[in-house]
Amino acid sequence: MLHPVAASGDGGFVGPSINEFFPKPVLFVGTPFELNRIMIIRLIVLVAIILFFWLTTRRMKLVPGRAQNIAEMGLDLVRVNIAEDLLGKKDGRRFLPLLTTIFFMVLVMNLTGVVPLLNVAGTSVIGVPLLLAVIAYAAFIYAGVKKGALKFFRNALFPPGVPWFLYILVTPIEFVSTFILRPITLTLRLLMNMIVGHLLLVLFFLATSFFFFQADGLFKFFGIGTFAFGIVFTLFEILIAVLQAYVFTLLTTVYIQLALADEH
Structure with a gap:
């Protein structure tokens, strides 16, 4: 996908590596504003989202069109x-x-992983998942403090109904799980899904290229199988892209809900 050559110099198959996610800069090289392929994809996504909603909402009709x-x-x-x-x-x-x-x-950043000519998700490098997780975490803290800082931190660190002597164990666990692990798990859940999905797609399509153009004899027919698996996993990756967007948003909402609850 990022590297269309599937064979090494001696004709052997070379699979994808983690270097897929660290492409060389292509614009403004050597400046603080240098951009690589993934960063350019992120910018394209932001422009596309803004443009789409501007075009579809500037003249809204009672009977909506398709867009x-x-x-x-x-x-x-x-x-x-x-x-x-x-x-x-x-x-x-x-x-x-x-x-x-x-x-x-x-x-949309997830879906760029299956868009021809882009072929890598904008969320497959830690920057965007981490940024969004920090924003979600900040919204969670803001919601709780806005409603009542004392009650928020008391409910978070000292869950009601626990015998007082168990707080020695419970409070540190609640602190780590609520204020440290939540943004980390939000980040890693999204990031790892996009990394694994991309590597699988690269593997299948590089294997297809290798079998069709490098392999000899009957081995070329294996390319039909790897191509079929590539198509199936492309559809599966679209499903994962939608689910991950839904889950990330849902978990952010759940955290805010817990911050607003009287007890949690």
């Missing part, structure tokens, strides 16, 4: 099924811009 209908379906998915369902209408609308931004940013 407006797609935009409304996506927005309703986040608003109805995630934000308002978990947070209620008042808090759901308050955090809706954040949740909508996270959902569509993750979704």
Whole structure:
């Protein structure tokens, strides 16, 4: 995908490596603003999202066209099924811009992994997943402190119903799981799914290229199998891209909900 050559100099097959995610800079090389392929894809995604919603919402019609209908379906998915369902209408609308931004940013950056000529997810390098996880974590802290800092930290660190002498064990565990592990797990869940998915797709399509153009005799027929697996895993990767966007947004909403709850 990033490296279309599947064979080494001696004719052997060379699979994908972690170097797939560290392409060389191609623009503004040697400056603080240098951009590699993945960073350019991220910029393309941001422009595409802004342009899409600007074009589909600037002249909204009572009977929506196809593009407006797609935009409304996506927005309703986040608003109805995630934000308002978990947070209620008042808090759901308050955090809706954040949740909508996270959902569509993750979704479209995930899908670039299966877009021809792009072929790598913008979320397959830690920068974007970590940034979004930090934003989700900041929203969680903000929601809790805004409602009542004392009650928020007390409920988070000293869960009600626990015998007082067990807080010696429970409080450190709650601190680590609530304030340290949450952003880490959000980051790694998204990042690892995109890395593994990309490497599998690269493996199948490089193998296809190798069998068709490098292998001898009947071994060429193995390319049909690897190509078929590549197509199947491409469809599976699209499903994973959508699910990961939904899960990331859902977990962000759940964390905010826990911060707003009287007890958790």
